[in-house]
Amino acid sequence: MTGRRSGRWSGRWSGRLDRAAGLALNLYTVLVYVFLFTPIVIVVIFSFNAGRHASEFLGFSPRWYQAAWTNPFVLKALGNSLSVAATTAALATVAGTLSALAMPALGRRGRTVFEQLTYIAIIVPGIVIGIATLIFLVTAFNWLNPWLAYLTGGSAVALGLGKYTIIAAHSLFTMAIVNVLVRTRMQSADRTLVEASGDLYATPFRTFVEITLPQLLPAIIAGALLSFTFSFDDFIVAFFTSGQDQTLPIYLFSSIRRGVTPEVNAIATVLLAVTITMMVVAGLLLRGRGGRGSRRRRREAPIEPALPVPAVDRASAVRPEVNAS
Amino acid sequence: MPRRPGRRVAARTRGGPAVARLLILPAALWYGVFLLAPLAILVIVSVGERAANGGYTPAVTLEQYQNLATRLTPFLNTIVLAFWGTIGCLLVAYPLAYSLATRGGSLKTALMALIVIPLWTSFLIRTYAWMFILGSNGLPSVLRSLGFGDVQLLNTPFAVVLGIVYNYLPLMALPIYVSLERLDRSLLEASRDLGAGTFATFRQITLPLSAPGVISGCLLVFIPVMGEYLIPVLLGGGKTYFLGNALADLFLQSRNWPFGSALATAFIVVMVVVVAVYTWLTRRITAAGRQAALL
Numbered sequence: 001m002t003g004r005r006s007g008r009w010s011g012r013w014s015g016r017l018d019r020a021a022g023l024a025l026n027l028y029t030v031l032v033y034v035f036l037f038t039p040i041v042i043v044v045i046f047s048f049n050a051g052r053h054a055s056e057f058l059g060f061s062p063r064w065y066q067a068a069w070t071n072p073f074v075l076k077a078l079g080n081s082l083s084v085a086a087t088t089a090a091l092a093t094v095a096g097t098l099s100a101l102a103m104p105a106l107g108r109r110g111r112t113v114f115e116q117l118t119y120i121a122i123i124v125p126g127i128v129i130g131i132a133t134l135i136f137l138v139t140a141f142n143w144l145n146p147w148l149a150y151l152t153g154g155s156a157v158a159l160g161l162g163k164y165t166i167i168a169a170h171s172l173f174t175m176a177i178v179n180v181l182v183r184t185r186m187q188s189a190d191r192t193l194v195e196a197s198g199d200l201y202a203t204p205f206r207t208f209v210e211i212t213l214p215q216l217l218p219a220i221i222a223g224a225l226l227s228f229t230f231s232f233d234d235f236i237v238a239f240f241t242s243g244q245d246q247t248l249p250i251y252l253f254s255s256i257r258r259g260v261t262p263e264v265n266a267i268a269t270v271l272l273a274v275t276i277t278m279m280v281v282a283g284l285l286l287r288g289r290g291g292r293g294s295r296r297r298r299r300e301a302p303i304e305p306a307l308p309v310p311a312v313d314r315a316s317a318v319r320p321e322v323n324a325s
Numbered sequence: 326m327p328r329r330p331g332r333r334v335a336a337r338t339r340g341g342p343a344v345a346r347l348l349i350l351p352a353a354l355w356y357g358v359f360l361l362a363p364l365a366i367l368v369i370v371s372v373g374e375r376a377a378n379g380g381y382t383p384a385v386t387l388e389q390y391q392n393l394a395t396r397l398t399p400f401l402n403t404i405v406l407a408f409w410g411t412i413g414c415l416l417v418a419y420p421l422a423y424s425l426a427t428r429g430g431s432l433k434t435a436l437m438a439l440i441v442i443p444l445w446t447s448f449l450i451r452t453y454a455w456m457f458i459l460g461s462n463g464l465p466s467v468l469r470s471l472g473f474g475d476v477q478l479l480n481t482p483f484a485v486v487l488g489i490v491y492n493y494l495p496l497m498a499l500p501i502y503v504s505l506e507r508l509d510r511s512l513l514e515a516s517r518d519l520g521a522g523t524f525a526t527f528r529q530i531t532l533p534l535s536a537p538g539v540i541s542g543c544l545l546v547f548i549p550v551m552g553e554y555l556i557p558v559l560l561g562g563g564k565t566y567f568l569g570n571a572l573a574d575l576f577l578q579s580r581n582w583p584f585g586s587a588l589a590t591a592f593i594v595v596m597v598v599v600v601a602v603y604t605w606l607t608r609r610i611t612a613a614g615r616q617a618a619l620l
Contacts, residue, residue, distance in 0.1 A: 028421070033440075036439075040443065042454060095352040098352065101348055105342055107342065114352075125551070128367075128552065128592065131586075133359060135366050171355060229445065233446075235449050236555070236569075256559065257558075272450060
């Protein structure tokens, strides 16, 4: 009798599969990988195009990277993107982690309401959030600005859409994601350590710093990195809430609409490199920082996503656990 | 007793509910101001009237909702193409997930991670890459040199569906993979011992037991595709008009806020209905699958 948990039912059963069908399946799998990665590889290759046009490849050259690097609009957009993403990540990590820690001690009712709101924040499509935030902010500013001017004798700067409103909108769903990640981690954390700590007369604060925090740290760091990446990559929410401030995806979008140039490919490649690096770091951190106590649990943890996260980019929120296990 | 360990951890490290309320305050505030308030304003504006210069005049009228019928085309486009995109994802993802779960061996986690990696890269860039490939200097020029004549690929509904399949494939493959990977091997052995062939086993055991994965995969793909904006703009060339594009136009170009808000509200309602129907289906099919497995 083979154990149920052996997890490899590839052996005898698939051996019974028709050999030709198996080969076809393998070939098919390879083709899907080609389908998935060819477009990305093509963008990277064409970013090194020496030619002036994106359409024909005339040999390798870094000229478009130089062009992008000396383009003041690109640099401004990159600066905006980086500061928006960093601020979003900081806000989302702090507020998301604190709320996750607070939830268990909350009343049943409050907890349910907060949980539902968290899922709504993640599930509502970016375009709806973007539009709703736009109307809300414009209405609020129209109402607030006369008061501000009145109170300060007309010297106050009028509130308007810009970097700060992008940060506000991005923080909403990234905060919800950090909350879910940390909460998932809390559920698999080893509670006996906390009890032991209490039994050994550690103060609640000390127990938190020495036991709870280290247990939750991988999820918190992964949440911060994910928040940064989502914010850095987001187009649709920023598109509606950015006002005059351009982020890199918005700049890319408008130059794509004006026509494809190798410069766009160069910027795209840099963006790809940044996001993939962040994600690999997040994955490694989750794998390495788990601590002895939690490793055993993680192996048993289901790979199933912790929640249904429909929005594309947000869906990867639940992924690092998969790859770390 | 062993309900949720996490609850105990926090309950013992934190003080009482007072501390909890303080800790949850920033996030609760954020949800209130940047989630609930905007959604409430959306509904309020949707029953208002358009001001002369765009924007909004307070009113209580259902006029905007009556006008929704004039925007039936984007609604239908969205639902039809999101449907085909989801079907496309399913057709591509199922054999892939099956292959990885049953034949991946020790490599399967790594192979699955490779499927998920594109999700981590910018959505805009992934879509742009196809614009590049399907554009007249890409695949069509290759086809032309092979003697296929002029083929228009970019700015067609086909390109939109292709873009959907490409971008959302990982979201479909993942839940299916998980349900197949967890499938109890002894059921397959039992099926074989009872004389069922490979195909019969697949149809009677594997397929019903992977149904929950298929259902949640379809949901994960269908919902965000309904809100898609970039794919129809970049790959559909504005010809294939989605709800997202209609919304963007109403808010950013014609500045018809009340009508746009009505459209957005209707969109949310449709989405909630879809989710509800799917949840109901999931329950039924999961129950049926469990029954099939027991029989």
